[in-house]
Amino acid sequence: MRWKIGKVSVTKVVELEMAGGSRFLLPQATPEAVRDIPWLIPDFADENGRLRLSIHALIIETPERRIMVDTCLGNDKQGRKIPHWNARQGSFLSDLAAAGYPAESIDTVLCTHLHTDHVGWNTMLVDGAWRPTFPRASYLFGRQEFEHWSRQEANEVQRTVFADSVWPIVEAGLADFVEADHQLCEEVRLVPSFGHTPGHVSVHIASEGEEAFITGDIAHHPCQLARPQWNSTADVDPPAAEATRRRVFGGLAGQRVLVIGTHFAGPTAGRVVTDGNGFRLMTCW
Numbered sequence: 001m002r003w004k005i006g007k008v009s010v011t012k013v014v015e016l017e018m019a020g021g022s023r024f025l026l027p028q029a030t031p032e033a034v035r036d037i038p039w040l041i042p043d044f045a046d047e048n049g050r051l052r053l054s055i056h057a058l059i060i061e062t063p064e065r066r067i068m069v070d071t072c073l074g075n076d077k078q079g080r081k082i083p084h085w086n087a088r089q090g091s092f093l094s095d096l097a098a099a100g101y102p103a104e105s106i107d108t109v110l111c112t113h114l115h116t117d118h119v120g121w122n123t124m125l126v127d128g129a130w131r132p133t134f135p136r137a138s139y140l141f142g143r144q145e146f147e148h149w150s151r152q153e154a155n156e157v158q159r160t161v162f163a164d165s166v167w168p169i170v171e172a173g174l175a176d177f178v179e180a181d182h183q184l185c186e187e188v189r190l191v192p193s194f195g196h197t198p199g200h201v202s203v204h205i206a207s208e209g210e211e212a213f214i215t216g217d218i219a220h221h222p223c224q225l226a227r228p229q230w231n232s233t234a235d236v237d238p239p240a241a242e243a244t245r246r247r248v249f250g251g252l253a254g255q256r257v258l259v260i261g262t263h264f265a266g267p268t269a270g271r272v273v274t275d276g277n278g279f280r281l282m283t284c285w
Contacts, residue, residue, distance in 0.1 A: 003258060003269060006207025008187050010214075010260060011059045013099050015072040015092045015121075016084070017265055020050035028230045029223050037226045039280055043266035044222045051221055052265035055117050057092075058214055059101050060205065062187045066101065067108040068134070069203055069214055070262060074120025079160035085116065092121060093133070106134045108184065111141055112216030112262065113197040114149050115234065116157065119165040130168040139169045140184070143177040145199025193218045193248060195241030196234065202248070212258040212269075218244050220263045225249055225272065225279040249279045 001012040031049030034040060045051050060067040072092060073085050080086040093103060111118050122139065123130040132139075146166075149158050169175045180192035180201050190201040196217045203214035217232070218241070224230050228245040231238040252259060252272040259281065260269040270283035 001268060003212065003260065004210075005205050005212045005258065006187075006210045007063055008205055008207045008212075009061045010205070010212060011061070011099055011101070012056050012260075012268055013059065013092070013096050013101070014054055014056040015090060015095075016055045018053045018055075019046060025053075025220060025232055025234065026051065026223065026230055027233065028227070029221070033227075034223060037223055040223055040226070043283065044264065051223065053221060053263050054265040054268070055263065056268075057096070057121070058260060058262070059096075059099070059106070060188060060203075062185055062207075065108055065185050065188070066106050067110055067184060067188060068101075068106050068137070069110050070112055070118040070216075071109060071121035071133070073117050074123065074133075074165065076125040077116070077120055077164055079157065080116055081157060093124075103134050104136055106137045109134055109137045109139045110184070110190075110203070111139070111145075112202065112214075113145055113200045114141065114158075114161070114166060115197065115217070116161045116165075118217075118262075119161060122165045123168050130164050132169055132172050132174055135174075137174065138176050139174050140176050140178050140182070141166070141169075142180055142190075142199040142201055144180060145197060145201075146177055148198040191248075193244050195237050195239075195244040196232065197236050210258075211256070212260060213248075213252060214260045214262060215248075215264075216262050218248055219261065222261065222264055222281045225281055226275065228278055250274075253279055 034049035058069040124133045183189040187207045193202040202216045205212040235241040253274045267283040270281040
């Protein structure tokens with residue numbers, strides 16, 4: 001799946017899609033509550049109210065840059081709490097190459113935040129050691145995000161994630177620590193969107209009068225547009241996460257900005273409109 005924003009393209013490369021089993025992440029999204037949001041069906045939920053979710057990377061190609069936004073789960077990673085995220089043996093790298101983006105062609109890796117499903121392919125296992133998957137790339141980590149999770153009090157899962165997917169990048173000299181409003185190039189800049197994590201960022205793209213916005217995890221699923229008060233169990237600061245959703249989607253509502261969901265399955269992208277006390281993702285306009 002690929003979208004054009006002026007001279008920029010954004011390509012979705014899927015690592016894993018899931019239907020159902022998402023209550024651990026969005027406990028308020030019961031089947032009954034989801035069926036009360038009919039526009040979610042069939043693209044974002046099935047007729048039984050089970051949510052559809054996707055773990056995918058987004059490759060932004062500008063006239064000068066190839067930027068991978070988030071690197072999914074990765075292969076061979078241990079210590080993940082979700083069974084099908086652990087010790088994976090998937091085809092993501094070959095799928096990436098088939099989409100026209102072999103690993104050596106990526107010049108920038110941007111992690112919207114440092115949770116396990118956004119940093120996994122930062123590294124790959126080579127001869128028993130974790131090596132950068134994209135050796136020609138600069139890896140951009142938010143300074144605030146990195147400083148928070150690198151503290152000793154970070155939980156066990158995050159310490160494991162850092163050990164296999166973050167610290168090897170730092171040790172290889174490929175990490176660049178940037179501020180939450182960093183401008184990557186003429187067309188691409190970061191947007192602070194804290195709450196899910198302390199240094200979480202989203203991505204704004206502008207080219208030839210057209211705009212797009214990559215959400216990151218301010219919303220894991222479009223149901224959180226309709227119900228901004230539905231927080232994820234992974235949100236570090238739930239009140240701030242809700243406030244960010246209301247602020248960001250409120251600002252996007254009615255604008256001709258293509259909103260691309262980092263975990264949105266199916267069509268994945270659309271434009272935001274106000275809908276009652278919340279918002280709706282319009283995939284056709």
